[in-house]
Amino acid sequence: MMILHQLPIEKHTSYINDHKEGNWELNVKTKELSWSPNQYKIYGFEPGEVDINSDYFLLKTTHVSDVKRIAKIIDDSLKNHNEYNFKRRIVKKDGSIGYAQTQAKILREQNGQAVKIVGLTREVETMNADGQIDYNHPEFFKIFYKNYKKAIYSKLFKMTQDAEVTQDLCQEVFVKAWNNMSTYKKEKGELYTWLINITQNHCKDYFKSLYFKSKQKTSPLDLGIEFKSVLPVAGAHLDVEGLLLHLKPEQKEIVELLFMQGFTHQEVAVIKKMPLGTVKSVSRTSINLLRKFATAQNDETLQVQSVLRVA
Numbered sequence: 001m002m003i004l005h006q007l008p009i010e011k012h013t014s015y016i017n018d019h020k021e022g023n024w025e026l027n028v029k030t031k032e033l034s035w036s037p038n039q040y041k042i043y044g045f046e047p048g049e050v051d052i053n054s055d056y057f058l059l060k061t062t063h064v065s066d067v068k069r070i071a072k073i074i075d076d077s078l079k080n081h082n083e084y085n086f087k088r089r090i091v092k093k094d095g096s097i098g099y100a101q102t103q104a105k106i107l108r109e110q111n112g113q114a115v116k117i118v119g120l121t122r123e124v125e126t127m128n129a130d131g132q133i134d135y136n137h138p139e140f141f142k143i144f145y146k147n148y149k150k151a152i153y154s155k156l157f158k159m160t161q162d163a164e165v166t167q168d169l170c171q172e173v174f175v176k177a178w179n180n181m182s183t184y185k186k187e188k189g190e191l192y193t194w195l196i197n198i199t200q201n202h203c204k205d206y207f208k209s210l211y212f213k214s215k216q217k218t219s220p221l222d223l224g225i226e227f228k229s230v231l232p233v234a235g236a237h238l239d240v241e242g243l244l245l246h247l248k249p250e251q252k253e254i255v256e257l258l259f260m261q262g263f264t265h266q267e268v269a270v271i272k273k274m275p276l277g278t279v280k281s282v283s284r285t286s287i288n289l290l291r292k293f294a295t296a297q298n299d300e301t302l303q304v305q306s307v308l309r310v311a
Contacts, residue, residue, distance in 0.1 A: 020123035026054055028078070028114045033057060042100065042123050044093035063089035063097060065190060069147070078114050082106045087124065087143050099124050099140075141181070145174055148192065152199055159203045159270045169206060173199050204271050207263060246293045251286040258283055 022039025026032070031054045037047040043061050050056070062070055066088045077084040085103040092098055104119030152173055157166040177198050184194050244252050257263045257271065265283065269276040 022121050024119050024121065026057075026117040026119075028116060031055070039121060042098075042121060043090065044096075061090050063091055065089070065192075077104075077106060082108070090123075141178055144177075144191070148195055149174070151192070152195065155196065155199055156203060159200075160206075165206075169203060173202050176202060200270070200273070207267050207271060243290050243293050246289060247286055251282055251289075254279060254282050255286050255290070 020038070020042055022042050023036040024039050025034045033052045033054055033056070035047075035052060040047045040049065058067060058071060058074075070086060070088055073084055073086050083103070083105045085101070087099065087101045090098045090100045100121050100123045102119055102121045104117050106114050107116040107118065108114050149170065153166060153170045156169050156173070157163065160166050160169065173195075177195055180198070184191065188194075244255065247255065254268060254272070257268045258265065263271065265276060265279050268274075269279045272279065
């Protein structure tokens with residue numbers, strides 16, 4: 001039997017199309033799903049045009065990138081709550097993408113067993129004139145922030161190991177993402193991947209800013225001494241720039257980051273997007289090469305000095 005329940009959903013001015021909403025009812029035990037005529041129309045179908053069940057709702061009408069998140073929300077609600085409310089990307093009959101809000105209540109027997117879910121689905125207007133999702137809409141950004149905040153915070157904390165810094169960087173990442181939302185191109189990759197790239201680049205900039213601040217308190221001579229301390233030859237006659245020319249570009253960059261810019265191996269691994277073990281291995285190989293060439297350079301310097309003293 002088609003349901004008549006009307007569930008209240010918060011409306012956002014000029015964001016929701018009130019003519020595109022439908023009711024539905026799900027028998028939890030049999031997975032039998034019933035849609036109102038308008039529910040079919042949301043997805044571009046005529047009433048009764050397709051056979052539906054709970055699996056059809058999740059796998060056929062929900063964008064593949066949202067399936068896991070929606071399944072988790074529904075499963076958690078069945079176990080711990082009596083209602084749920086989410087927004088998702090929907091896939092219509094013609095393959096186009098829309099955006100819908102679903103709100104539902106879970107009806108249970110006296111023993112707490114869920115027997116039926118009744119709900120309302122309303123299509124929301126996050127589409128621009130070209131039929132693409134309007135990622136610049138403020139309401140979209142609210143959902144975007146809620147969905148990805150934990151993942152971005154976790155990513156940043158792994159890189160910084162500092163909760164306070166992570167909180168600040170997380171907010172900065174989302175501000176940067178919002179300001180650059182118009183540059184996102186769906187055909188070039190998922191939104192999450194785009195956001196992760198912003199996160200990694202922003203964290204890299206943060207590490208560089210730490211170095212910049214510390215560099216103001218460190219003279220060039222100190223940096224030279226720190227670099228030369230890893231070499232077997234002492235003295236002010238080492239040609240540091242000349243020694244670095246013997247290294248491959250990647251080796252040279254890692255040595256400069258570690259010994260002349262003051263980054264830790266962990267920070268270099270983040271900046272270079274390399275495993276920590278690889279950074280350490282390249283560092284060891286590079287230092288061994290530099291020691292070899294430093295010894296040779298020093299021998300040449302001593303020979304020249306000896307000739308000059310004789311002359």
